[in-house]
Amino acid sequence: MSPVTARSARHTLPRRGSSLALGLLGVLLLACLAALAHTTWAQRQAARQPHLSAAMVQALRLTDLALFTEARYTRHLSQADTFSAFQDGPVALEHLPAGSLVMPNRTFPPSGFADAGSLR
Amino acid sequence: MQHWFNRQRYLIDYTVAAMARQRGKNLGLWLIYTTLIFVLASVILLGSALRREAAQVFQGSPDVVAQGLRMGRHEMSHAANIEKLQALRGAPRVEGRLWGYLYDTSSGANYTLQVPSPHEPQYALADGEAIIGEGVARLRKVNVGRSIYLVSPAGPFLNLKVKAILPEATALVSSDLVLVSDADFRRFFQLGADEFTDIAVFVRNPKEVTKVAEKVTIALRQHRVITKADVLRTYEAVFSWREGLLLALLSGAVLAFGILAFDKASGLSAQEKRDIGILKAIGWDTGDIVRMKLWEAMLVSLTAFLAGFALAYAHVFFFSAPLLEAVLKGWSTLYPRVALTPSIDGVQIATLGLLTVLPYLAAIVVPVWRSASADPDAVMR
Numbered sequence: 001m002s003p004v005t006a007r008s009a010r011h012t013l014p015r016r017g018s019s020l021a022l023g024l025l026g027v028l029l030l031a032c033l034a035a036l037a038h039t040t041w042a043q044r045q046a047a048r049q050p051h052l053s054a055a056m057v058q059a060l061r062l063t064d065l066a067l068f069t070e071a072r073y074t075r076h077l078s079q080a081d082t083f084s085a086f087q088d089g090p091v092a093l094e095h096l097p098a099g100s101l102v103m104p105n106r107t108f109p110p111s112g113f114a115d116a117g118s119l120r
Numbered sequence: 121m122q123h124w125f126n127r128q129r130y131l132i133d134y135t136v137a138a139m140a141r142q143r144g145k146n147l148g149l150w151l152i153y154t155t156l157i158f159v160l161a162s163v164i165l166l167g168s169a170l171r172r173e174a175a176q177v178f179q180g181s182p183d184v185v186a187q188g189l190r191m192g193r194h195e196m197s198h199a200a201n202i203e204k205l206q207a208l209r210g211a212p213r214v215e216g217r218l219w220g221y222l223y224d225t226s227s228g229a230n231y232t233l234q235v236p237s238p239h240e241p242q243y244a245l246a247d248g249e250a251i252i253g254e255g256v257a258r259l260r261k262v263n264v265g266r267s268i269y270l271v272s273p274a275g276p277f278l279n280l281k282v283k284a285i286l287p288e289a290t291a292l293v294s295s296d297l298v299l300v301s302d303a304d305f306r307r308f309f310q311l312g313a314d315e316f317t318d319i320a321v322f323v324r325n326p327k328e329v330t331k332v333a334e335k336v337t338i339a340l341r342q343h344r345v346i347t348k349a350d351v352l353r354t355y356e357a358v359f360s361w362r363e364g365l366l367l368a369l370l371s372g373a374v375l376a377f378g379i380l381a382f383d384k385a386s387g388l389s390a391q392e393k394r395d396i397g398i399l400k401a402i403g404w405d406t407g408d409i410v411r412m413k414l415w416e417a418m419l420v421s422l423t424a425f426l427a428g429f430a431l432a433y434a435h436v437f438f439f440s441a442p443l444l445e446a447v448l449k450g451w452s453t454l455y456p457r458v459a460l461t462p463s464i465d466g467v468q469i470a471t472l473g474l475l476t477v478l479p480y481l482a483a484i485v486v487p488v489w490r491s492a493s494a495d496p497d498a499v500m501r
Binding site: 016017018020021022024025028029031032035036038039042043046051052053054055056057058059060061062063064065066067068069070071072075077078079 | 129130132133134135136137140170173174176177178179180181182185187215217221229230232234236237240242243253255286287289290291292293294295296297299318320346350351354355419422423426427429430433437448450451452453454455456461462463464
């Protein structure tokens with residue numbers, strides 16, 4: 001490298017460690033602030049447009065996300081009965097990956113008992 | 121003020137130069153720290169976006185769903201059950217829902233077959249027609265106008281013409297749906313004319329939902345009741361602190377940080393002690409040595425946290441979280457293609473910051489204070 005090029009290369013980068021460190025911190029902070037601004041903008045854009053999913057949920061009377069389609073108690077989390085997670089047997093342990101991500105519905109209903117209040 | 125600022129800059133200069141002497145070690149530490157924040161922040165951001173989406177879309181769900189139970193297992197509801205509920209005050213609309221699961225052996229995927237409400241003409245279907253979700257269309261490689269065959273485990277099969285494909289924008293709720301006519305559904309699953317999967321009840325006054333749910337429970341003793349609030353609560357709990365993936369990841373991360381903090385807090389290395397002793401011997405203040413180490417800890421932890429968060433944001437909202445897809449997908453063959461609206465749960469992100477940045481700061485500064493307060497001669501020996 002010629003002396004002129006070497007001098008130019010040295011001048012393009014900050015010489016002081018603090019300039020480099022604070023510059024990096026500043027850039028990352030700006031990136032995070034940009035993320036916050038993007039979130040606000042995207043939510044405003046979404047609010048202006050018709051929510052197709054919400055309209056479909058109302059029209060088709062849907063109750064659950066189609067996120068975990070590997071089993072019925074993971075596909076319809078809110079509708080699953082207490083038995084379906086043990087579909088293979090009374091002491092059958094959870095074996096589907098999605099079962100480790102989401103808990104079963106906690107509002108266990110009085111299944112098959114006449115007195116609705118006794119189990120609550 | 122200017123003097124204070126210049127002093128801090130000189131301390132940072134020294135800190136950066138000292139860190140550059142062990143470039144590999146410090147870079148490796150920073151990369152691991154950033155990766156940890158990236159993984160945790162990705163899960164937090166994805167969870168908050170899904171929770172927000174669910175809270176918005178399920179506002180239109182049925183106010184009450186009554187589901188038949190026998191021995192704790194699901195049982196079909198009947199037309200007589202619907203008639204009982206239609207007599208309830210405050211519930212102007214009561215409908216039986218027909219929906220069920222089909223495991224498609226050709227694609228290895230589970231579909232949800234459903235009959236649309238007769239009150240929605242845009243989803244009206246003649247026998248032999250179907251409206252399918254984008255995930256089903258993608259898996260079976262069918263377009264509008266083509267045929268799709270479904271085989272029931274009991275034998276009957278359906279040859280359906282695809283009338284429409286549900287929009288990709290609704291994939292999160294409709295990806296695995298196959299909408300068919302009432303007659304086709306009953307013939308396919310061999311159901312009687314008066315059988316229904318469950319009963320949807322719409323309540324006129326939202327404040328009366330609890331009361332109507334109570335009346336449904338009394339009217340249909342062998343049914344359990346799921347309200348819209350239960351549906352919303354289910355998805356509010358998904359990916360929360362107490363559950364599943366986030367808890368497992370956070371436990372691992374906190375444990376890793378605990379080990380790091382214990383290692384750091386248990387004492388400095390001989391080299392680090394000698395460096396501090398030399399600084400003290402040449403006239404550095406105890407306070408300046410502690411400030412120098414504090415700057416080192418803050419530069420590493422803050423830049424790692426901010427970089428990890430920014431990368432996680434791009435990963436989830438610009439690239440649809442491909443690294444998490446494998447975890448979420450599990451054994452599912454059909455997985456929706458979703459572009460989520462960005463959402464940041466400030467409380468969770470702040471908690472993540474507190475749980476990762478503060479322990480690291482303490483782990484660096486505490487042992488340094490002990491050495492910096494001691495006699496330089498004793499420290500250097």
